[in-house]
Amino acid sequence: MKKDEPPLEFPDTLEGFEYSFNEKGQLRHAKTGEPFVFNYREDLHRWNQKRYEALGEIITKHVYGLLEKECHLKKVTLPVDATENEPKSFIFMSEDALTNPDKLLVLIHGNGVVRAGQWARRLIINEDLDSGTQIPYIKKAIEEGYGVIVLNPNENYIEVEKTKAQVQLSSDSSDEPAEKRERKDKIQKETKKRCDFYEKYRNPQKEKETMQMYIRDNGSPEEHAIYVWDHFISQSAAENVFFVAHSYGGLAFVELMIQREAEVKNKVTAVALTDSVHNVWHQEAGKTIRE
Template identity: 85%
Template sequence: MSVTFITSILLIIWINMAQLQQGGPDEKEKTTALKDFLSRIDLDELMKKDEPPLEFPDTLEEFEYAFNEKGQLRHTKTGEPFVFNYREDLHRWNQKSYEALGEVDATDSEPKSFIFMSEDAMTNPDKLMVLIHGSGVVRAGQWARRLIINDDLDSGTQIPYIKRATEEGYGVIVLNPNENYIEVEKTKVQVQPSSDSSDEPAEKRERKDKIQKETKKRRDFYEKYRNPQKEKETVQLYIRDNGSPEEHAIYVWDHFISQSAAENVFFVAHSYGGLAFVELMIQREAEVKNKVTAVALTDSVHNVWHQEAGKAIREWMRENCCNWVSSSEPLDTSVESMLPDCPRVSAGTERHELTSWQSFASVFKFFGEAVEAKHSSVKPAPTRRSNRLRYEEF
């Protein structure tokens, strides 16, 4: 049943109502009854009647998609990019299909999380790079699912960072801050027979059981008719010590990063990942200052006032952090800020999700200069700071 067909039916009904309202008392009673009928119509439910089952493939191959040699997602038969509106007039189904495509690697298991590490992440004595993505549907190793599906892997994933980091002698740890819980289907409570049922005559018990079975059968049939695409009820089981991006960052710091052998630790944190880093620093200030050499933020949404970062933290961030923000200005041009923390410079793009990719080369240059500056009195200068603000403490 298409939207147009449903609309036509309702239009006819409303025309009939208009005609009835012009009549006498009998017609008005019919109008009232018709209004009552219309009030019970759930358009969303009607539209689900002919909606295809919400059952989708588990792999890219089954979706008939693959990444080509340029890292672009393309249909294996047509060679075309991903199409969101695969079925017209079925936005809900299209959205579910899109979400399923983005979750092809997801698994339902016991409540636990994971991170990715290079083989030398814990043993590299020199450099360690830590990557943190933003909030939302992205998972470990991704910057933006939209870019992965519509553009390519280079801009949408952390793969270029990982490759270059390993080439330049960094160990790498990829955080997974959005994997905070798993969803499991709610188990139905089994209805136990009443304690006094055994005292009832056998004939009465059989009749009652028969009535209950028939009632359940009718209810199940009605429920299937009313909402054939009803999604299963689920409950969220949060992962211990990883119930939020902030908790995840602290957990990985305590159990991995702080235990690593690297003399110089570097963070690249995008969007909400920047907020998670600031929270980590607030909770582990002395440790972070002692081990972290430089931090590259990309369009970070942190706020030192709301997060109540102290003066010492803000001063450290001014000297050791740089935030590449979405801006129409050329790459690395200084951008003014009202917050007294790390300098803000242009990422060379106005698209939030592209800031990590567009600032890629600048970030590595910033880290390289930070290592050199650590052994001298010269601080790294990765940006054009002729317009850099002078922050004052209040």
């Protein structure tokens, strides 16, 4: 029999988790000095996973802070003409990103939970900041005279909690015949009864129902790459633009080439595809792009 699940409520700071990054950029426990432990509560995988995700959100904000404080990048809101109330995203840019006449470096990470400035959250937590973030790339680029733009292709929507009316509407909106719906309702009631019985022993918590509100013109990594190209990269003064595209970022770059072939060929000098998942056949890239 499983233990009762503790509340899914976690600290919102690294200090609250009793962790911090040491001088080597390694995440360590403030009291024991030990690395992060995933199985903090034995036999409670869901709770441990939620704790890990909560820590990951804090680390994302920590990396954003490092991009601004250590790398001296500025946060730029997207869409550029966003109204006060609509969902927004952002990218990071060096002060000279659009004015540097010589060279510009553009970084695109892969898919999943990573956000601007990260290559892999797992590496940040289990190894160190240099392994899991783009910060070494950014610092080296600035040192060598590049302007820098850091994309944020996974920030595609915001989540808002559904109202009671919206939850009720989604459950009542079925077009199924009445007989089939009644049969399904009966099964659901029986299932709920069994769940309620087991809940006395396990007590899993029900999570809030949310809905996704997509960010205009940035609703996917591909859309985001094209949007940043149109509004920033294509307008930069740099004679030479360089990309580092990791994992799904490689697919987003190929899609950018398909959609803006002439512009990209004219402006981009070189691309480093690191463990890229692009496929020029699946993405229907033309002969000139494949070459």
